[in-house]
Amino acid sequence: MGNEKQFVQEITPKSEDFSQWYVDVVRKADLADYTTIKGCMVIKPYGYALWENIRDALDRRIKATGHQNAYFPLFVPESLLKKEAAHVEGFAPEVAWVTHGGNEPLEERLAIRPTSEAIICSIYAKWIQSYRDLPILINQWANVVRWEKVTRLFLRTTEFLWQEGHTCHRTMEEAQEETIKMLRVYQEFAETELAMPVVAGQKTENEKFPGALYTYTIEAMMGDGKALQAGTSHNLGQHFSKMFEIMFEDEDQVRKYVWQTSWGVSTRLVGGVIMTHGDEHGLILPPRIAPTQVIVIPIFQAATKESVVSKAVQVQERLTKVCRSQLDARDQYTPGWKFNEYELKGVPLRLELGPKDLAKEQCVLVRRDTREKIFCPLSELESRVLTLLDQIQKDLLERARRFRDENTRTVANYDEFQEVMENKRGFIYAPWCGGDECELKIKEDTKATIRCLPLDEENRVIEAREGSCVRCGEPAKYYVYFARAY
RNA sequence: CGGGGCGUAGCGCAGCCUGGUUAGCGUGCCUGCCUUGGGAGCAGGAGGUCGGCGGUUCAAAUCCGCCCGCCCCGACCA
Numbered sequence: 001m002g003n004e005k006q007f008v009q010e011i012t013p014k015s016e017d018f019s020q021w022y023v024d025v026v027r028k029a030d031l032a033d034y035t036t037i038k039g040c041m042v043i044k045p046y047g048y049a050l051w052e053n054i055r056d057a058l059d060r061r062i063k064a065t066g067h068q069n070a071y072f073p074l075f076v077p078e079s080l081l082k083k084e085a086a087h088v089e090g091f092a093p094e095v096a097w098v099t100h101g102g103n104e105p106l107e108e109r110l111a112i113r114p115t116s117e118a119i120i121c122s123i124y125a126k127w128i129q130s131y132r133d134l135p136i137l138i139n140q141w142a143n144v145v146r147w148e149k150v151t152r153l154f155l156r157t158t159e160f161l162w163q164e165g166h167t168c169h170r171t172m173e174e175a176q177e178e179t180i181k182m183l184r185v186y187q188e189f190a191e192t193e194l195a196m197p198v199v200a201g202q203k204t205e206n207e208k209f210p211g212a213l214y215t216y217t218i219e220a221m222m223g224d225g226k227a228l229q230a231g232t233s234h235n236l237g238q239h240f241s242k243m244f245e246i247m248f249e250d251e252d253q254v255r256k257y258v259w260q261t262s263w264g265v266s267t268r269l270v271g272g273v274i275m276t277h278g279d280e281h282g283l284i285l286p287p288r289i290a291p292t293q294v295i296v297i298p299i300f301q302a303a304t305k306e307s308v309v310s311k312a313v314q315v316q317e318r319l320t321k322v323c324r325s326q327l328d329a330r331d332q333y334t335p336g337w338k339f340n341e342y343e344l345k346g347v348p349l350r351l352e353l354g355p356k357d358l359a360k361e362q363c364v365l366v367r368r369d370t371r372e373k374i375f376c377p378l379s380e381l382e383s384r385v386l387t388l389l390d391q392i393q394k395d396l397l398e399r400a401r402r403f404r405d406e407n408t409r410t411v412a413n414y415d416e417f418q419e420v421m422e423n424k425r426g427f428i429y430a431p432w433c434g435g436d437e438c439e440l441k442i443k444e445d446t447k448a449t450i451r452c453l454p455l456d457e458e459n460r461v462i463e464a465r466e467g468s469c470v471r472c473g474e475p476a477k478y479y480v481y482f483a484r485a486y
Numbered sequence: 487c488g489g490g491g492c493g494u495a496g497c498g499c500a501g502c503c504u505g506g507u508u509a510g511c512g513u514g515c516c517u518g519c520c521u522u523g524g525g526a527g528c529a530g531g532a533g534g535u536c537g538g539c540g541g542u543u544c545a546a547a548u549c550c551g552c553c554c555g556c557c558c559c560g561a562c563c564a
Contacts, residue, residue: 017558019557019558020557020558023556023557027497028497034555034556036554036555038554038555038556090563091563093562093563094562094563115564144564146563146564148562148563148564149487149561149562149563150487150561150562150563152557155564156563156564160564162564228564229563229564230564231564232564264564265564266564267564268564297523299522299523300522301521301522302520302521302522305522331521331522333522333525334521334522334523334524334525334526335522335523335524335525336522336523336524336525336526337522337524337525337526338524338525339523339524339525340524340525341525343524352523354522354523355523356523357523364523447560486563486564
């Protein structure tokens with residue numbers, strides 16, 4: 001136990017300094033490292049394997065809903081970026097510019113995409129003539145660059161990886177349906193794959209995407225009670241199609257502007273997973289996205305090494321057929337060292353196999369989330385492992401949901417609102433008059449923003465029937481979620 | 487970008503205030519022996535332009551200036 005204490009000191013306690021805990025976990029678990037370029041990180045193999053699993057799980061859903069992947073250029077000519085006024089105004093402060101090709105100054109500066117609406121819209125304009133060309137349902141996996149003032153590993157880096165869907169539709173209704181469909185895809189994906197419960201809702205005018213008509217979001221609660229915007233889906237209306245002249249001739253022979261959507265999630269999700277599930281011992285990965293689901297650790301002495309290791313190889317080979325497993329038979333590390341190492345890396349299930357187990361034809365399974373030890377007859381290996389992985393996945397979601405619900409509060413008045421935001425954090429579900437002024441004042445007073453206006457089962461913003469605005473006391477228009485956010 | 491902190495071996499740090507042998511310690515790494523059910527032990531060894539540039543000085547990790555990077559708190563954002 002003394003040794004364990006010493007080990008855990010390598011990670012700043014979560015309760016003491018959440019930010020430092022986060023950085024320690026990212027680095028000790030070997031997910032990412034800093035580089036010589038400001039704000040840019042290298043995603044190390046373990047972190048990238050995690051991202052690949054997240055990416056693939058989402059990619060399947062994007063394709064299952066009828067979208068195709070494509071790839072558009074990294075560069076956006078300045079003239080294109082400037083076409084949509086709100087859009088350029090929103091992104092201008094954080095755009096990186098290419099001004100030279102070799103030694104020659106460029107005639108027109110090229111923005112490195114902060115997002116691809118402009119470049120994609122300019123191309124869609126060429127592709128679309130008829131209503132028969134619609135809908136366009138395209139997604140791209142790409143890197144984008146935003147010159148942020150302050151960066152944080154995974155949560156906000158200068159360059160990051162993401163997916164951005166860009167669709168065109170014949171009618172407003174169809175675009176709205178697509179916007180909500182993808183929002184719900186994100187929600188289901190976050191909860192099923194990442195075990196990360198989210199609140200789905202609409203952003204306020206102040207918080208919406210530059211150039212969008214409506215922005216929808218999924219908001220997750222991190223271990224320190226702060227909100228993380230985990231994905232967004234925008235109904236772009238006709239703002240871009242009018243500026244980029246994306247038109248089609250409809251069945252009634254009238255030329256019309258298309259209705260568009262865009263939606264995205266990024267490597268930020270990796271940060272979300274860490275801050276949703278991690279504990280004092282390090283990372284806890286949901287089995288469905290964990291690069292290694294089961295780590296097999298043989299325990300042996302010189303005399304038993306051969307028999308134990310050969311059995312461990314057999315066990316791992318059996319597991320390989322049903323899940324992602326690895327064997328760590330290195331003899332320069334003690335079993336205890338390995339236990340700590342794989343807990344730090346968040347491997348959901350550990351399988352211990354020693355001489356005592358061999359004698360009984362069993363192994364020891366240890367859950368990362370609860371650290372519970374389970375003796376398992378080798379004859380039941382596959383089924384027990386699969387059941388446990390499934391259980392861990394469910395329990396992580398349940399635990400995160402309980403944490404979120406326990407930290408979602410209602411308040412009696414504005415004093416209590418301020419007190420809760422200052423001391424307890426979490427979400428506050430409160431009535432709001434719908435006014436700009438109250439939204440901004442609350443932000444100024446408490447650093448809390450309106451994370452979203454939640455949606456009902458019909459995907460409509462829930463309007464308040466009663467109650468009065470938590471700040472001004474005027475009749476409430478909506479019940480909304482407030483929180484401090486990343 | 488404003489306020490604060492930090493930068494010395496892969497990682498974590500001491501040394502700096504008060505300039506002066508060959509820049510230390512822990513851990514990790516390499517070799518050997520030994521060990522292995524919660525980060526074992528012993529012995530030997532390798533590893534440093536002290537973040538960068540400039541200045542002061544006979545002499546700079548140490549003093550001064552500028553720059554870069556990281557962390558925290560604000561403002562801005564996925």
